[in-house]
Amino acid sequence: MSSLELGNLAYLVLLTSAVAFWFFGSNRQSLGKTMQHAVLWGLIFLGVIAVVGLWDDIRSTVIPTQSVFSDSGRIEIPRGQDGHYRLTLDVNDAPVTFIVDTGASDIVLSKSDARRVGFDPDTLPYYGRAMTANGEVKTAPVTLKRVALEGIEDHNVSARINGGEMGQSLLGMAYLQRYDQITISGNRMILTR
Incomplete structure (x- = not known):
């Protein structure tokens, strides 16, 4: 001192x-x-x-979570505090939380989520391109063996892995179009199959 x-x-x-x-x-x-x-x-x-x-x-315990009514094929997703809708799906038997993005064409995985579901992002060919709010990014096409939400299950689902930095994976229209109806009512998004 x-x-x-x-x-x-x-x-x-x-x-x-x-x-x-x-x-x-x-x-x-x-x-x-x-x-x-x-x-x-x-x-x-x-x-x-x-x-x-x-x-x-x-x-995390106070914020409402998604509700699945598998008997009627209906999923209710509450709007988060930031205004986004989030949905957690089992992708290749690993839980992945997505931001529901009706402006995205495909399912887009972040590199960290891609690793969790069994892909090595460092060895994939990034020959695809996507336009985002932050500009153009390279993407790598992949096929997800299994995408499931309670009793609702899909196989061999096309997706992309974002070559850039991305905070959270996006659930785009390629997956959402599998539902018969998408409704936003109050602070909830309702998907019906």
């Missing part, structure tokens, strides 16, 4: 001691009550820290 830092530390210790001495001196009549309040505020502070630290877990 430099002499400047030691001086600052000594000043802070002296200042804290003076404030603590004044506080306890002026509240010595009700020291027990003061300690109760200090403990209460300490617990409130710890509670706030816990909520902030666990916020993602709390939010």
Whole structure:
């Protein structure tokens, strides 16, 4: 520690001691009550820290999830806080969460999701091209052996792997057109087969 830092530390210790001495001196009549309040505020502070630290877990349990009514072939997808609809499908027996994108032509997997479902994105030929909001990207065509959602199952489904960086996979019209009806009502998207 430099002499400047030691001086600052000594000043802070002296200042804290003076404030603590004044506080306890002026509240010595009700020291027990003061300690109760200090403990209460300490617990409130710890509670706030816990909520902030666990916020993602709390939010994931509070946000509504997709509902599947397999007997009627109907899927209800709630709109997320960001305005997007998300649907989790089993792709080659691995769960993949997609953003439902009616503006996308195909199913487009991110590189990380492609690895999870059994593809090696580093060895695929990226000869396809797609126009996105961020410009043109290269894509690699693949075939998904199995795409399933509860009782609804499809085999040999065409898809593409995005050659660029992509935060989340997209569920485009190539998959959505397999449904007889797509309805948006309130804050829900309803797919009926």
